[in-house]
Amino acid sequence: MSVLSFFTACENNFLGEAIRGSTWLFPAIESVHLLGLGVIGGAVLVVNLRLIGLGIARQPTPQLWRDTRPWLLGSLAVMLVSGALLFTSEAVKLYYHEAFWVKMTSLLLSIVFTFTVVRKVALAGPDRVRPVWRWVVALVSVLLWSGVGVGGRWIGFS
Amino acid sequence: MFAFCQWLASTPWSIALHESIWVYPIIESVHVLTLCLFLGLVVIMDLRLLGVNMLQTRASEVVGRLEPWTLAGFIVMVISGSLLFYAIPVKAYLNIFFRIKLLFLVLAGLNTLVFHLTIFRQMSAWDLDHRPPWRARLTGALSLLLWAGIVVAGRMIAYNWFDKQS
Numbered sequence: 294m295s296v297l298s299f300f301t302a303c304e305n306n307f308l309g310e311a312i313r314g315s316t317w318l319f320p321a322i323e324s325v326h327l328l329g330l331g332v333i334g335g336a337v338l339v340v341n342l343r344l345i346g347l348g349i350a351r352q353p354t355p356q357l358w359r360d361t362r363p364w365l366l367g368s369l370a371v372m373l374v375s376g377a378l379l380f381t382s383e384a385v386k387l388y389y390h391e392a393f394w395v396k397m398t399s400l401l402l403s404i405v406f407t408f409t410v411v412r413k414v415a416l417a418g419p420d421r422v423r424p425v426w427r428w429v430v431a432l433v434s435v436l437l438w439s440g441v442g443v444g445g446r447w448i449g450f451s
Numbered sequence: 452m453f454a455f456c457q458w459l460a461s462t463p464w465s466i467a468l469h470e471s472i473w474v475y476p477i478i479e480s481v482h483v484l485t486l487c488l489f490l491g492l493v494v495i496m497d498l499r500l501l502g503v504n505m506l507q508t509r510a511s512e513v514v515g516r517l518e519p520w521t522l523a524g525f526i527v528m529v530i531s532g533s534l535l536f537y538a539i540p541v542k543a544y545l546n547i548f549f550r551i552k553l554l555f556l557v558l559a560g561l562n563t564l565v566f567h568l569t570i571f572r573q574m575s576a577w578d579l580d581h582r583p584p585w586r587a588r589l590t591g592a593l594s595l596l597l598w599a600g601i602v603v604a605g606r607m608i609a610y611n612w613f614d615k616q617s
Contacts, residue, residue: 320610324603327486331602334487335495342520349516352508360505361495442487446480 297388304384312382319382326375330442332368336361337407337438340415344431346424358415369404387448396444403437410434456540468538475538482531489524490598492517500591502583509578510587514571548607555604559597566590 303309312318342348343357380387387393414422414430422430459465468475498504499513536543543549570586577584583591 316612320607324606327483327602327606328490328599330483331486331490331598332494333491335491335493338487338491338520339495339517348520349505349508349513351512351516356507357505360508364495364498364504438487439484442484443480446483450476 297385300384300388303381306381308378309381309384312378319379322375322378326372326379329368329371329375330445332364333372334438334442336365336368337434340411341431341434344411344414344427353419354415354417358412365407390448392444392447392450396441396448399437399440399444403434403441406434406437453541453544456544459537459540465537465540468534475535478531478534478538482528482535485524485527485531486602489521489528490602492521492524493594493598496521497591497594500583500587500594502581502588506579506581510583511574511578514574542611543608546608546611547613548604548610552601552604552608555597555601559594559601562590562593562597 312322339348339361340354340358343350343352343354349357410430411434414427460469468478495504496514496517499508499510505513536549566587570584570590577587582588
């Protein structure tokens, strides 16, 4: 089964047809997707700002990581579900849209980077990681997540 | 007001913005992506005011440290949002969702103002309470609801289902 035929199958089912056939379903799911964007942005920013000594800087990094983790995971789940629904409504169009592939690549890299490198650095004691590496990690993390957002916005321009 | 929007729409910069291939989408992207900075950190503050998150951190610290960032985000939002309005003043004016968004923005502003004039000033008294006073929780809840409404209404401005016919 080729990737394209998989995408075609994703589109040609009751979900995709229902969303395509409805006037308000697509914008409603998109709104949920946007609200998730806000929450995910907040959770990511609190940790990454803390890594470079900004934001809630007097609290230990491991504590902020644990405090924001449920919101990061929760909003990520909302994003993946709402995103998958949006995907079923126009999968074949997305197959041919380079922004979609940029977004999915950034998303994969962001998730892996966040739950490996960022997690490890955030949970390490204050003296374990040199400031320059905290800066690098925070910068890479924010850039990767931004790639997901920009890619997503770019999908809308076609 | 409508005449003013019509005049605004006839200015050369408005037309240029409306017809631009790159500038309008870029401003729109900035407006949407600044949601992460603005809404994201507002949500973190609201959750703290509600007493559901970051209870080991003083409420005054969460609000005090994050508010400057939300203010920066808000300024970007207002500038980019004004430019988006300037590109389509007549369409926005006639759009019910645009009006709802403005109404909610005023209410969200009042909510923040009341918070700062009242309970914010006595924060040190309940800074580490696991259940913040009801007025703090009300501020957090109203803020979450209003901003969510603003985001949804903002998204819906793109649709003219209920537009008045001019």
